Amino acid sequence: MASHGIPRVSGGTPDKSEQAREKEQKQIEQYKALEKSVVERVRSKDYSNDTFQATSQLLTQNPEYYTIWNYRRLLLQDVFAKEQDRKEQPETKDIEAAEKEGLTPPQREISLLIKEDLQFLVPLLKQYPKCYWIWNHRSWLLGTATRLLPPRNSSELWQSELGLVSKMLSLDSRNFHGWGYRREVVAEIERLSASSMVEKEFGYTTKMIQTNLSNFSAWHYRSQLIPRLLSERQADSEARRAFSDAEFELITKALYTDPYDQSLWFYHGYLMSTLNPANAQAPPILDPCTNAERLHYLEQEIENVKDMLDGAEDCKYIYQSLLELSERYLEVEAGNKVVISQEMMAWLIELRKIDPLRVGRWRDLEVKLKF
Amino acid sequence: MSLAAGPGRGHVTVGQLPDELNLVVEKHISYIQDLDTRRDELEYHLTEHLRTGGIYWGLTALHLLGRPDALPREGLIEYVLSCLHDNGGFGAAPGHDAHILYTGYSVQILTMIDGFDELEKKMPDCNGKIAAFVASLQQPDGRFAGDEWGETDTRFLFSAFYTLSLLGYMPHQHPNEPPIIDVSAATAHIKACRNFDGAFGVAPGAESHSGQVFTCCGALAIAGELDSYLGEVGKDRLGAWLSERQLPSGGLNGRPEKLVDVCYSWWVMSSLAMIGRLHWIDKAKLTAFILQSQDPEEGGIADRPGDMVDVFHTVFGIAGLSLIGYPGLVEVDPA
Numbered sequence: 001m002a003s004h005g006i007p008r009v010s011g012g013t014p015d016k017s018e019q020a021r022e023k024e025q026k027q028i029e030q031y032k033a034l035e036k037s038v039v040e041r042v043r044s045k046d047y048s049n050d051t052f053q054a055t056s057q058l059l060t061q062n063p064e065y066y067t068i069w070n071y072r073r074l075l076l077q078d079v080f081a082k083e084q085d086r087k088e089q090p091e092t093k094d095i096e097a098a099e100k101e102g103l104t105p106p107q108r109e110i111s112l113l114i115k116e117d118l119q120f121l122v123p124l125l126k127q128y129p130k131c132y133w134i135w136n137h138r139s140w141l142l143g144t145a146t147r148l149l150p151p152r153n154s155s156e157l158w159q160s161e162l163g164l165v166s167k168m169l170s171l172d173s174r175n176f177h178g179w180g181y182r183r184e185v186v187a188e189i190e191r192l193s194a195s196s197m198v199e200k201e202f203g204y205t206t207k208m209i210q211t212n213l214s215n216f217s218a219w220h221y222r223s224q225l226i227p228r229l230l231s232e233r234q235a236d237s238e239a240r241r242a243f244s245d246a247e248f249e250l251i252t253k254a255l256y257t258d259p260y261d262q263s264l265w266f267y268h269g270y271l272m273s274t275l276n277p278a279n280a281q282a283p284p285i286l287d288p289c290t291n292a293e294r295l296h297y298l299e300q301e302i303e304n305v306k307d308m309l310d311g312a313e314d315c316k317y318i319y320q321s322l323l324e325l326s327e328r329y330l331e332v333e334a335g336n337k338v339v340i341s342q343e344m345m346a347w348l349i350e351l352r353k354i355d356p357l358r359v360g361r362w363r364d365l366e367v368k369l370k371f
Numbered sequence: 372m373s374l375a376a377g378p379g380r381g382h383v384t385v386g387q388l389p390d391e392l393n394l395v396v397e398k399h400i401s402y403i404q405d406l407d408t409r410r411d412e413l414e415y416h417l418t419e420h421l422r423t424g425g426i427y428w429g430l431t432a433l434h435l436l437g438r439p440d441a442l443p444r445e446g447l448i449e450y451v452l453s454c455l456h457d458n459g460g461f462g463a464a465p466g467h468d469a470h471i472l473y474t475g476y477s478v479q480i481l482t483m484i485d486g487f488d489e490l491e492k493k494m495p496d497c498n499g500k501i502a503a504f505v506a507s508l509q510q511p512d513g514r515f516a517g518d519e520w521g522e523t524d525t526r527f528l529f530s531a532f533y534t535l536s537l538l539g540y541m542p543h544q545h546p547n548e549p550p551i552i553d554v555s556a557a558t559a560h561i562k563a564c565r566n567f568d569g570a571f572g573v574a575p576g577a578e579s580h581s582g583q584v585f586t587c588c589g590a591l592a593i594a595g596e597l598d599s600y601l602g603e604v605g606k607d608r609l610g611a612w613l614s615e616r617q618l619p620s621g622g623l624n625g626r627p628e629k630l631v632d633v634c635y636s637w638w639v640m641s642s643l644a645m646i647g648r649l650h651w652i653d654k655a656k657l658t659a660f661i662l663q664s665q666d667p668e669e670g671g672i673a674d675r676p677g678d679m680v681d682v683f684h685t686v687f688g689i690a691g692l693s694l695i696g697y698p699g700l701v702e703v704d705p706a
C-alpha cells in the first residue's frame with residue numbers, strides 16, 4: 001500500500017546514472033506493453049491460455065494490481081463453464097482417471113486447474129505475505145472448489161490449506177491475513193466435515209505458546225476458542241474451575257519470568273475479564289460465576305501480581321494491573337476500602353513517574369477513583 | 372492529473388536533522404505537486420492501482436496545509452471522472468475495475484473540489500447511481516464487499532457509510548424514504564468485531580488493530596451510535612488500549628509489540644479524538660516523532676525517521692499534527 005521500512009538513501013533518483021535510467025525506461029516499456037496486451041485481450045474476450053499466462057506474468061511483477069486478479073477470475077470462470085458444458089465424449093483414460101478420484105471428467109479438469117492456481121500463489125504469498133489480493137484470490141479458489149467439486153475433494157483442498165497457513169504463521173506469527181485465513185479455513189473444514197476442530201486448534205495455540213511465550217496472536221486465538229471449547233467438552237462447574245485455575249497458573253508462571261511482556265498481560269487481562277459480567281466480549285469461564293469466586297481470584301491475583309514487583313519495580317504493567325484488579329475488587333466488595341485505597345494511591349504515583357507519556361490518563365484515573 | 376503513491380525520492384542521511392524541527396510546509400507542497408511528474412520511474416507505473424487514493428491523500432494534505440488550490444482543479448476533475456464506470460463505481464485509475472474504496476476516495480475528492488456539477492453533466496443522476504453501487508455491495512449479514520468478487524472488510528463498511536453520508540444517501544438523511552442499506556445489520560457486524568480489550572479487529576474473532584478501531588469507530592459515529600454503544604466504561608477501555616500504542620520514541624504503533632509508524636498518528640489519534648481521550652498520549656513527543664520523519668530537503672513524510680517518504684504517510688503525518696493542534700494547519704475532522 002505504501003512504503004514501509006525502506007531506508008532513505010543518500011543521493012537518490014537525481015544521481016541515477018544514464019545507464020540505470022535507460023534500464024528503468026526499458027522496464028517501464030516492457031511492463032506497460034504487458035499490461036496493454038492483457039487489458040486488450042480481456043476486453044476483446046480473448047479468454048485463451050495465452051491471456052491467462054500473461055496475467056500470471058503481470059501479477060508476478062505486480063500482485064497489487066487488483067483489476068488483473070479480477071480478470072484472472074473471469075478467465076477461470078470461463079474455462080470452468082466450458083468444462084461443465086463440454087459436449088464431446090472424453091477419452092477413456094480421462095474417464096478412468098477421474099473415476100479413480102471420484103470425479104466426473106469435467107470436475108477433474110476443474111480440480112486440476114484450481115490446484116495449479118493454488119500452486120501459482122504459494123511463492124507470491126511468501127514474497128508478499130501482506131498483500132490482501134493474493135489471500136483473496138486464494139480464498140476465491142477454495143470457495144469455487146467447494147461450489148463445483150464433491151465435498152470429499154474440496155475438503156481435501158481445504159485440509160491442505162491448514163498446512164500452508166501454519167507454515168505462513170511460523171514465518172510471521174503476527175500476520176493478521178494469515179490468522180484471518182486460518183479462521184476461514186477451519187470454519188469451512190468444520191462445515192464440510194460436520195465436526196469440530198476446536199480441540200485441535202486449542203492444541204495448536206498451546207504448541208505456538210510453548211515455542212514462544214511472547215506470541216500475542218496465539219494468546220488471542222486461544223482466548224477466542226475457550227467458550228466453544230468448554231461448551232463442547234460439556235464442562236461442569238468443577239471442570240470449568242479446574243480449567244480456569246490451570247490457565248491462571250500458566251499465565252502467572254509466564255509473567256513471573258517476564259513481567260515486561262505485553263502479550264502475557266493481554267491474556268491475563270482476558271482471564272480477569274471473564275470474571276467481569278460488565279465485559280460482554282469475554283464470556284465467563286466459570287459457571288456459575290459467583291461474587292465469592294470473583295473475590296477469590298481477585299485476591300489471589302492481587303497477591304501474585306504484587307509479588308511480581310520484586311525486581312521489576314520499574315515495570316508499568318504491574319502497577320496498571322494492580323490498579324485494575326483493585327478497582328474491580330472495590331466494585332465487588334467495598335468492605336476493605338481504606339487499606340486498598342492507600343495502596344492504590346501509591347501505585348498511581350509510581351505509575352505517573354515511570355509512565356509520563358500517559359500522564360493525562362493517570363490524572364483522569366485519579367479523579368475517577370476520587371482520591 | 373495523477374500522483375505517484377509509491378516511495379518518494381530524498382537524499383538526506385539520518386543524523387543531520389536539526390534539533391529544533393519545523394514542519395517544512397513549502398517543501399511538502401512542492402513534493403505533492405511534483406508527484407505527477409515522475410512518469411520516468413517504474414514505481415510510478417507499479418502503483419497505478421492506488422492512483423485515486425494517492426490523489427485523495429495528496430489533496431487532503433494540501434487542504435490541511437492551507438493550500439487547497441495547489442493542484443489544478445480541472446485536471447483533478449477530468450482524472451476522477453475518467454475512472455467512473457457505468458454502474459456508478461469508480462476504479463483506482465482509468466480502465467481499472469470499480470471498487471468501493473476508490474469510489475469512496477473519488478467522492479471525497481469531488482466533495483473537496485466541489486465537482487458534482489461536472490459529475491452530473493457526465494452522468495445524469497450520478498449521485499443516485501453511486502449510492503446504488505455502494506448499497507448493492509451490502510451482504511445479507513450487514514457487511515460490505517469491496518466489489519462484485521465479494522471480499523468483505525470493515526474498511527469497506529466505513530467507506531460505504533462515509534460515501535453515502537457525503538452524497539446525502541444515508542437512511543437518516545432521508546427519513547421519509549425506504550432505506551437503501553440496512554444500517555443496524557451493519558453496526559451489529561461492527562459490534563461483533565469488538566474484543567474484550569475494548570478495541571476492534573478486522574472480523575469477528577480477529578485481534579484488535581488500530582486501523583480497524585478507526586474504521587469501526589468512524590462508522591459507528593456516522594450512524595450516531597458511537598457514544599451510546601461505548602458508554603464511558605467502553606471509552607475508558609478503548610482509550611486505554613489506544614494510549615498504550617505510544618512508545619518511548621513518541622511514535623504510535625498499530626498493535627501491541629509492533630513497530631511505530633507515522634500512519635498510526637492518524638488512525639490512533641482520530642479514534643482517541645472521537646472518544647474524547649486525545650489527552651491520554653504525549654502530544655509533544657508525537658509531534659517531534661512526526662517531524663523527525665519528514666524529509667526536510669525534498670519534502671514528504673516517511674513511516675519512520677530516515678525512511679523513504681510517500682504521499683500516504685505524508686497526509687497521515689500532517690493530519691496527526693493537525694489533530695494535535697500544530698500551529699498553522701487547518702483543523703481536521705476526526706471521522
Ligand SMILES: [Zn+2]
Binds near residue numbers: 002004632633634635
Ligand atoms: Zn505506515
